[in-house]
Amino acid sequence: MRRYVVIWFRHLKTDWMVRRQPQLKDVPFVMAAPERGRIVIKAANAVAQQKGIDVDMVVADCRAVLPSLQVYDDKAELADKLLNGLAEWCLRYTPVIAIDKPGCLILNVSGCPHLWGGEKLYLNDIVTKLRGFGYDVRAAIADTIGAAWAVCHYGTVSPIVAPCHQQEVLLPLPPAALRLDAPALERLEKLGLYRIADFITMPRKALRRRFGEMILTRLDQALGCEFETLKPIHPAEPYQERLLSPEPIRTATGIEIALKQLLERLCRRLVNEEMGLRKCVFKCYRVDGIVQQVEIGTNRPSRNVMHLFKLFELKIATIAPALGIEVFTIDAPTVEAIAPAQDALWNFNEGGNGTAIGELLDRIAGKLGANTIHRYLPDEHYWPERAIKIASSLSEQPQADWETHKPRPIHLLRRPETIEVTVPMPDYPPMLFIYKGELHHISKADGPERIEQEWWLQHGVYRDYYCVEDNKGARYWLFRAGSYEQGNPQWFIHGFFA
Amino acid sequence: MQRPRKGSEQTLDTGLWEVEKAFPDQVFPLGAVHEFISNAREHAAATNGFMAGLLGRVVKKGTAVWVSNKRTIYPPALKNYGIEPDRIIFIDLWKQKDVLWAIEEALKCDAVAVVVGELSELSFTESRRLQLAVEHSKVTGFIHRYAPKNENITACVSRWKISALASSVNGIALPGVGFSRWNVQLVKVRNGKPGSWQVEWAAGHFRNIARPTFSITETIKQKAG
Numbered sequence: 269m270r271r272y273v274v275i276w277f278r279h280l281k282t283d284w285m286v287r288r289q290p291q292l293k294d295v296p297f298v299m300a301a302p303e304r305g306r307i308v309i310k311a312a313n314a315v316a317q318q319k320g321i322d323v324d325m326v327v328a329d330c331r332a333v334l335p336s337l338q339v340y341d342d343k344a345e346l347a348d349k350l351l352n353g354l355a356e357w358c359l360r361y362t363p364v365i366a367i368d369k370p371g372c373l374i375l376n377v378s379g380c381p382h383l384w385g386g387e388k389l390y391l392n393d394i395v396t397k398l399r400g401f402g403y404d405v406r407a408a409i410a411d412t413i414g415a416a417w418a419v420c421h422y423g424t425v426s427p428i429v430a431p432c433h434q435q436e437v438l439l440p441l442p443p444a445a446l447r448l449d450a451p452a453l454e455r456l457e458k459l460g461l462y463r464i465a466d467f468i469t470m471p472r473k474a475l476r477r478r479f480g481e482m483i484l485t486r487l488d489q490a491l492g493c494e495f496e497t498l499k500p501i502h503p504a505e506p507y508q509e510r511l512l513s514p515e516p517i518r519t520a521t522g523i524e525i526a527l528k529q530l531l532e533r534l535c536r537r538l539v540n541e542e543m544g545l546r547k548c549v550f551k552c553y554r555v556d557g558i559v560q561q562v563e564i565g566t567n568r569p570s571r572n573v574m575h576l577f578k579l580f581e582l583k584i585a586t587i588a589p590a591l592g593i594e595v596f597t598i599d600a601p602t603v604e605a606i607a608p609a610q611d612a613l614w615n616f617n618e619g620g621n622g623t624a625i626g627e628l629l630d631r632i633a634g635k636l637g638a639n640t641i642h643r644y645l646p647d648e649h650y651w652p653e654r655a656i657k658i659a660s661s662l663s664e665q666p667q668a669d670w671e672t673h674k675p676r677p678i679h680l681l682r683r684p685e686t687i688e689v690t691v692p693m694p695d696y697p698p699m700l701f702i703y704k705g706e707l708h709h710i711s712k713a714d715g716p717e718r719i720e721q722e723w724w725l726q727h728g729v730y731r732d733y734y735c736v737e738d739n740k741g742a743r744y745w746l747f748r749a750g751s752y753e754q755g756n757p758q759w760f761i762h763g764f765f766a
Numbered sequence: 767m768q769r770p771r772k773g774s775e776q777t778l779d780t781g782l783w784e785v786e787k788a789f790p791d792q793v794f795p796l797g798a799v800h801e802f803i804s805n806a807r808e809h810a811a812a813t814n815g816f817m818a819g820l821l822g823r824v825v826k827k828g829t830a831v832w833v834s835n836k837r838t839i840y841p842p843a844l845k846n847y848g849i850e851p852d853r854i855i856f857i858d859l860w861k862q863k864d865v866l867w868a869i870e871e872a873l874k875c876d877a878v879a880v881v882v883g884e885l886s887e888l889s890f891t892e893s894r895r896l897q898l899a900v901e902h903s904k905v906t907g908f909i910h911r912y913a914p915k916n917e918n919i920t921a922c923v924s925r926w927k928i929s930a931l932a933s934s935v936n937g938i939a940l941p942g943v944g945f946s947r948w949n950v951q952l953v954k955v956r957n958g959k960p961g962s963w964q965v966e967w968a969a970g971h972f973r974n975i976a977r978p979t980f981s982i983t984e985t986i987k988q989k990a991g
Binding site: 670 | 810850
């Protein structure tokens with residue numbers, strides 16, 4: 269014996285808006301989106317509906333009727349997202365839930381209501397809780413989805429249809445309660461068939477000929493003569509494992525054993541699903557109710573128990589067990605598919621041992637922070653400071669070639685430092701310069717290499733770079749900012765050549 | 767310090783035949799930690815240049831990790847030394863303790879070809895740890911100590927001092943700056959002969975510059991005698 273509950277969210281989107289912005293509660297507002305060059309209402313709240321504004325009207329017309337009407341942008345996927353969330357929330361009532369767009373949830377509740385003490389209390393619980401969230405809902409329970417849907421939307425007497433009594437309940441309802449399409453409804457109305465009772469006794473052949481196959485199917489489904497299938501939702505199972513300890517654990521060894529067991533279980537599941545984790549949280553629930561947790565991250569998806577254990581090992585010392593730990597949990601909030609192609613970068617490495625390097629970097633990032641690890645790629649800029657960019661990932665490949673035409677120093681100062689120079693004449697390299705109080709006589713020089721400012725990024729004067737060698741054999745990279753014609757330019761040292 | 771077993775280490779063709787003669791079996795030892803010491807910024811740049819030249823030979827076969835505090839290296843310049851700069855992973859740290867930890871971890875990872883560490887102080891115990899790490903993993907380590915307080919004894923296989931020399935093109939006085947030229951001093955080498963050479967980096971190769979006379983070994987002998 270099957271029983272179904274249908275929950276109808278009458279103002280799903282607008283109720284959600286009110287939940288987020290409570291000041292909208294008593295204000296007429298609508299959610300609208302452009303459609304064929306007009307802004308059309310997609311959802312209107314109860315206050316607006318009382319004023320005669322409804323879905324599918326044009327916003328401009330409604331503004332004429334009600335100038336105080338507030339209009340918000342409609343998000344197309346919002347209803348689906350909300351229904352999905354609500355369906356997952358409803359899993360506490362029954363394991364089989366389907367979404368019926370727009371705005372309905374269908375619950376197969378066979379064998380569930382007695383746990384709440386009967387259908388009345390069960391339905392009451394669902395409706396009160398959802399109304400408590402601020403959603404305007406109606407719900408009904410019946411033997412068939414069709415009957416529950418009809419009573420939910422059009423019923424006036426009781427939301428509970430007693431087993432095998434769906435026919436009596438359906439008779440006074442309008443034909444729209446049968447979930448028919450618009451042309452069939454229009455034709456029924458034209459013929460004066462305002463209630464299901466008016467046509468339910470008509471010969472099936474006549475009904476099929478005048479209103480199509482649909483009306484018979486829907487009637488059979490509502491009466492229970494034909495079975496209607498559901499497509500239940502499958503909520504994603506979180507990557508989580510828990511371990512209960514029979515006695516509170518207080519030692520580091522105990523924690524390590526628990527951690528290892530949990531990691532083994534988690535990794536077994538990851539292996540089965542071809543996934544790897546990027547982030548992992550290990551939580552210890554203490555006897556005194558305090559939760560201690562440590563977290564690790566990895567550079568590339570990993571499901572290597574030993575490696576993950578090593579990452580955690582560095583942090584186990586920070587867990588204070590106090591009186592003991594009762595429950596351990598581990599979850600992986602971020603998981604990614606492990607693609608075999610990811611090893612491509614490291615294939616130049618003999619043996620293709622990229623995982624080992626990834627794991628080394630994980631250990632370093634785990635202990636010292638991920639911002640300490642850098643890898644550089646060439647960037648297409650002449651300005652020396654901008655010629656490199658930090659690679660966003662270990663597998664990112666350079667998009668340009670490394671420039672080697674022009675001399676570049678092996679040491680570059682983070683910021684150019686001022687020097688004092690003696691220059692024989694403009695555009696000549698200096699004869700001598702003083703850097704940090706030390707005098708350098710220049711014996712050889714190359715240059716200038718002029719590098720202009722990239723005006724689309726930054727304003728300022730150009731730089732004339734000289735590669736110079738002093739009489740002791742040391743080589744420097746100097747530059748003059750600007751020219752002598754525009755006043756007194758500053759000289760800087762920017763790097764050291766090998 | 768035992769002499770490593772013959773054949774237990776890989777070798778490297780540095781293009782520096784004269785320098786390699788100083789090492790036991792006349793080969794540049796890989797799978798060991800080399801120490802470089804510099805005291806001035808100019809010489810630090812020269813040291814990094816020479817190191818990069820050596821690195822280019824080794825990294826061809828793998829990945830390099832460059833651990834440093836106060837890093838000044840400019841990655842695009844490394845391309846001139848035969849290294850793809852995007853294949854080097856730089857780890858920038860502040861604390862000496864962390865630098866040592868990271869170097870040791872990297873040296874233990876046998877997927878890495880070379881680990882370069884830039885720091886100033888390295889005690890004997892710390893260097894011994896690094897040496898023990900590479901004996902298992904066969905990773906090569908270059909430790910560049912810039913301006914150390916004292917040049918203490920370490921367990922490294924060699925100690926180098928590189929200083930910049932004036933460049934010249936075959937002794938002809940041409941204008942402009944020539945190829946990088948260094949005075950390479952091998953101050954200490956385990957089971958080998960210390961010495962001093964003049965080396966030039968020209969067109970992607972090391973080149974030994976023939977010098978008239980004088981070498982460190984002679985001065986040491988003179989002192990000893």
